[in-house]
Amino acid sequence: MFMGVNSRERFLAAARCEDVDRAPIWIMRQAGRYLPEYRALRAKSSFRDMVRTPELAAEVTLQPMRRFGLDAAIVFSDILVVPEAMGLAYTLNEGEGIRMDFALEGARQVEALVSDESVVRERLAYVGEALRLARAELGQDRALLGFAGSPWTLACYMCEGAGARGGDFSRAKRMYYESPALFSLLMEKLSDVVATHLALQIEAGADAVQIFDSWAASCTGAHYGEMSLNWISRIISRLPPEVPVIVFAKGMAASHADSLAATGAQVLGVDWTCNLADLAERLPADLAVQGNLDPLLLEGEPAVVRREARALIKSMRGRKGHIVNLGHGIRPTARIDAVEALVQAVAEA
Numbered sequence: 001m002f003m004g005v006n007s008r009e010r011f012l013a014a015a016r017c018e019d020v021d022r023a024p025i026w027i028m029r030q031a032g033r034y035l036p037e038y039r040a041l042r043a044k045s046s047f048r049d050m051v052r053t054p055e056l057a058a059e060v061t062l063q064p065m066r067r068f069g070l071d072a073a074i075v076f077s078d079i080l081v082v083p084e085a086m087g088l089a090y091t092l093n094e095g096e097g098i099r100m101d102f103a104l105e106g107a108r109q110v111e112a113l114v115s116d117e118s119v120v121r122e123r124l125a126y127v128g129e130a131l132r133l134a135r136a137e138l139g140q141d142r143a144l145l146g147f148a149g150s151p152w153t154l155a156c157y158m159c160e161g162a163g164a165r166g167g168d169f170s171r172a173k174r175m176y177y178e179s180p181a182l183f184s185l186l187m188e189k190l191s192d193v194v195a196t197h198l199a200l201q202i203e204a205g206a207d208a209v210q211i212f213d214s215w216a217a218s219c220t221g222a223h224y225g226e227m228s229l230n231w232i233s234r235i236i237s238r239l240p241p242e243v244p245v246i247v248f249a250k251g252m253a254a255s256h257a258d259s260l261a262a263t264g265a266q267v268l269g270v271d272w273t274c275n276l277a278d279l280a281e282r283l284p285a286d287l288a289v290q291g292n293l294d295p296l297l298l299e300g301e302p303a304v305v306r307r308e309a310r311a312l313i314k315s316m317r318g319r320k321g322h323i324v325n326l327g328h329g330i331r332p333t334a335r336i337d338a339v340e341a342l343v344q345a346v347a348e349a
């Protein structure tokens, strides 16, 4: 049974910094490995097949919604579907993590990447289908989110040819410093495709979209605009203005809050490194914030989760526009009873 009555309005009101009865909550990476029902499905299919099969992706999207009184669902997919649609595929291997088919380098490979809108729409249509199926089962009362990686974060994976365990993402930075024209061409293509992908998800029923700049902190502060933010701004300018965009720039929210606000995002996703209330105070009053509990808490005692959630909410009382979330994705070792305690503490606040 779905419990939330006005979760969708609550979520959208918070994203617009309007009055709410309580702060809405969702959890980054809420559809995933900490759930036994996810692991049961995953035992039968590869990750990529699950992502590409709308019925399976919709099912995984709904799994956390059946268990917990969350206000928003996020479509089960991955940021790496974008490079895949452009011609650079990925695999997820047990024990090894993410592998890209090749590491992007040189003009020929960048030029060969597909960014044609009609081709991209066709190749990513399965994500729209997953959203439509998820909406049909979720109903109209709870929010449904789409997402994409930022061009910078995607370039990190594409240039490295692997995930975080494969290296330190220095190759994307090297391209920025040493081949600026090539870097710009790659970012223009990525911005086009990410904008198309987010538009497609909005057309399929997403109430809001989140842009994950998960590797923001590997940028230098002085060049963060050119490396990442300008491309995010370009994407946001191409989306319908009435749909809230959440920008989550891990590790950069505090130091670059003003320039993140200037991207046109309606919501700033905040990692756990900063004091959320202090940060919110120095932001424009019409910019909502999302975050920022330590994901580690959910691996521990429910009583501690409850205490920390209450403290966070109390610190934000009086500040319109707070969406409760973690400061990064939930970890595979999170406890179900800790997640329940978090959702309950928010509901009672």
Ligand code: 1CP
Pocket: 027, 028, 029, 030, 031, 032, 033, 042, 047, 074, 075, 076, 077, 078, 079, 080, 092, 097, 098, 147, 163, 164, 165, 212, 214, 328, 329
């Ligand atoms: O079964 C498995 O082992 C798969 C694990 C898994 C899952 C559940 C991966 C592989 N991706 C996902 C789903 C996913 N990825 C979602 C689903 C919706 C949700 O519940 O939130 C989302 C939003 C993502 C986004 C994503 N993928 C990000 C940005 C978020 C973040 O954590 O910073 C990144 C960096 C990725 C790449 C990726 N995909 C998967 C892994 C293990 C990784 C990280 C790879 C690495 O850098 O080593």
